[in-house]
Amino acid sequence: MSPENYTLAGSDVSIPLLGVGTWAWGDRSTWGMGGYDTALTLGSIEEAWNASIDAGVTLFDTAEVYGGGESERIIGQMRDHDPARASAVVLATKFMPSPWKLNVRGALLKSLRASLGRLGVPCVDLYQIHGPVSLRSHGALADALAAAHQAGLVKAVGVSNYSTKETRSIASELDKRGMRLATNQIEFSLLRRVPETGGLLAACAELGVIALAYSPIGQGRLTGKYSAANPPPGKRNFSNHPMEVVDAVVNELRTIGEKHGGKTPSQVALNWVIAKGAVPIPGAKSRSQAQENAGALGWRLDADDVAALDEAALPGIRNISSRVWQHG
Numbered sequence: 001m002s003p004e005n006y007t008l009a010g011s012d013v014s015i016p017l018l019g020v021g022t023w024a025w026g027d028r029s030t031w032g033m034g035g036y037d038t039a040l041t042l043g044s045i046e047e048a049w050n051a052s053i054d055a056g057v058t059l060f061d062t063a064e065v066y067g068g069g070e071s072e073r074i075i076g077q078m079r080d081h082d083p084a085r086a087s088a089v090v091l092a093t094k095f096m097p098s099p100w101k102l103n104v105r106g107a108l109l110k111s112l113r114a115s116l117g118r119l120g121v122p123c124v125d126l127y128q129i130h131g132p133v134s135l136r137s138h139g140a141l142a143d144a145l146a147a148a149h150q151a152g153l154v155k156a157v158g159v160s161n162y163s164t165k166e167t168r169s170i171a172s173e174l175d176k177r178g179m180r181l182a183t184n185q186i187e188f189s190l191l192r193r194v195p196e197t198g199g200l201l202a203a204c205a206e207l208g209v210i211a212l213a214y215s216p217i218g219q220g221r222l223t224g225k226y227s228a229a230n231p232p233p234g235k236r237n238f239s240n241h242p243m244e245v246v247d248a249v250v251n252e253l254r255t256i257g258e259k260h261g262g263k264t265p266s267q268v269a270l271n272w273v274i275a276k277g278a279v280p281i282p283g284a285k286s287r288s289q290a291q292e293n294a295g296a297l298g299w300r301l302d303a304d305d306v307a308a309l310d311e312a313a314l315p316g317i318r319n320i321s322s323r324v325w326q327h328g
């Protein structure tokens with residue numbers, strides 16, 4: 001039997017098999033709010049928020065750096081507009097451990113309090129280290145996360161963009177402090193299968209760490225609306241394969257979607273991530289995108305479909321390493 005939800009290690013927080021990423025909310029440079037995407041407005045975001053929650057997609061991922069805090073601020077506004085709906089929401093945000101933040105405990109607590117203020121909550125369900133860019137040890141980062149937990153400001157803790165080695169190391173440091181590592185948020189999709197083939201997903205499963213899959217529809221490139229003839233707008237440079245190569249993957253998604261009664265390429269791409277035991281957190285800018293993505297739930301690809309998609313998947317060209325990592 002497949003699970004209906006997962007529990008974040010070290011907490012009683014339950015998350016659905018699919019979440020929502022909110023990087024685009026309030027972001028101009030990559031996602032075009034207030035710029036090239038005139039359809040992305042507070043109104044369209046509110047519709048995406050409502051439609052996701054109503055479909056049971058209640059996990060929302062944000063970060064202090066998204067839109068310079070604007071994504072968190074917008075979530076705070078959504079919560080204020082409809083507290084009853086918001087009561088179902090599981091909130092995840094992130095701390096950017098920039099190399100100059102040498103007093104990492106003080107910096108993390110200060111950032112966290114600022115995030116809580118923007119979100120309008122006394123504590124978050126999941127607090128994540130955004131990437132492996134701190135100059136401080138995993139012990140120092142674990143101390144900072146433990147302090148946040150002891151202060152009652154976070155229910156569960158996670159990391160993002162951590163390699164297998166880094167994941168094992170911080171999990172062990174948290175363990176020494178009586179804490180559990182709940183999640184590692186990584187880029188995982190049919191455009192970047194390397195977390196599976198390289199053993200990171202298996203290591204997460206062994207440690208009881210949930211892999212949250214970001215950019216799971218290839219920053220829009222796996223939805224079928226973009227192609228070599230119609231490339232996506234804006235600066236979407238994760239796993240930036242030539243669109244001719246992406247088109248072949250989308251064709252396979254279409255074929256498999258038809259076999260399942262007309263599932264869309266996005267729904268099939270998300271279902272493949274779910275089949276791998278990871279929790280995809282696709283961005284949604286509108287009600288229709290949120291509803292379509294929620295349609296990845298409630299059905300399952302069969303083993304032949306998964307094998308065909310494994311064959312079509314690309315290994316990925318963006319490495320998880322502190323040297324080349326750029327945030328999103």
Ligand SMILES: NC(=O)c1ccc[n+]([C@@H]2O[C@H](COP(=O)([O-])OP(=O)(O)OC[C@H]3O[C@@H](n4cnc5c(N)ncnc54)[C@H](OP(=O)(O)O)[C@@H]3O)[C@@H](O)[C@H]2O)c1
Nearest residue numbers: 021022023214215216217218219220223282283289292328
């Ligand atoms: N930890 C990290 O370092 C990191 C890095 C990146 C992302 N993330 C997180 O992961 C989340 C998701 O990743 P992402 O936003 O980069 O990429 P994504 O989820 O693969 O793609 C999202 C974009 O695809 C388009 N889209 C979404 N649903 C669609 C649908 N049903 N039909 C057609 N188009 C659709 C929208 O853009 P258009 O309509 O403009 O095409 C949307 O903004 C982020 O919001 C963020 O929370 C984390």
